[in-house]
Amino acid sequence: xxxxxESGPGLVKPSETLxxxxxxxxxxxxxxFYSWSWIRQPPEKGLEWIGYIYSSGSTTQNxxxxxxxxxxxxxxxxxxxxxxxxxxxxxxxxxxxARLASSxxxxxxxxxxxxxxxxx
Amino acid sequence: DIQMxxxxxxxxxxxxxxxxxxxxxxxxxxxWLAWYQQRPGKAPxxxxxxxxxxxxxxxxxxxxxxxxxxxxxTISSLQPEDFATYYCQQSNSFPITFGQGTRxxxx
Numbered sequence: 352x353x354x355x356x357e358s359g360p361g362l363v364k365p366s367e368t369l370x371x372x373x374x375x376x377x378x379x380x381x382x383x384f385y386s387w388s389w390i391r392q393p394p395e396k397g398l399e400w401i402g403y404i405y406s407s408g409s410t411t412q413n414x415x416x417x418x419x420x421x422x423x424x425x426x427x428x429x430x431x432x433x434x435x436x437x438x439x440x441x442x443x444x445x446x447x448x449a450r451l452a453s454s455x456x457x458x459x460x461x462x463x464x465x466x467x468x469x470x471x
Numbered sequence: 472d473i474q475m476x477x478x479x480x481x482x483x484x485x486x487x488x489x490x491x492x493x494x495x496x497x498x499x500x501x502x503w504l505a506w507y508q509q510r511p512g513k514a515p516x517x518x519x520x521x522x523x524x525x526x527x528x529x530x531x532x533x534x535x536x537x538x539x540x541x542x543x544x545t546i547s548s549l550q551p552e553d554f555a556t557y558y559c560q561q562s563n564s565f566p567i568t569f570g571q572g573t574r575x576x577x578x
Binding site: 397398399400411413414415447449452455456457458459461462463464 | 567
């Protein structure tokens with residue numbers, strides 16, 4: 352069974368870059384049947400899809416974040432990463448990584464999530 | 472972007488009750504709809520995909536229906552572990568969008 356685990360700093364200063372990595376075990380990021388997504392959830396609020404990346408490096412990103420967002424994938428380490436630049440307090444959220452099934456674009460496996468707080 | 476609107480925003484029910492949650496899309500999404508359950512402090516868990524397909528391992532008391540713009544998640548007989556927040560998600564077009572959530576509380 353595939354498992355995903357987010358890692359990265361829990362505190363980021365305003366205007367700096369938020370960087371997170373998702374390590375995948377029990378499955379391969381090189382699979383043709385899946386892509387690899389990021390979703391976030393501000394405290395006490397709903398879910399916002401950030402974007403996804405295929406093993407080829409091809410990405411689809413939420414237009415609301417696209418100008419600040421960089422998604423990457425490292426097939427040799429079986430992990431993928433997110434960088435969000437020029438962060439503000441509005442970017443404070445629990446960030447989840449998840450596997451997106453290419454058949455019906457549903458998120459069938461999730462990491463536990465990591466809280467990132469933007470504050471000076 | 473496609474807007475997803477869930478109703479009700481919250482509902483109180485008792486163990487053994489039958490509960491339905493509705494999700495409406497701002498335009499036709501065919502059957503490109505999934506449902507998730509999120510318990511406090513946990514990641515969402517996939518329940519249904521393609522509107523009515525039950526994810527492996529999910530109890531059969533959960534069912535989904537609908538197509539186009541209106542969808543329903545039904546729990547036939549509530550169990551204590553079902554009290555959580557439920558989200559719908561459309562994947563007909565990007566960006567993927569979620570409903571605002573429905574909180575299911577114990578009466």
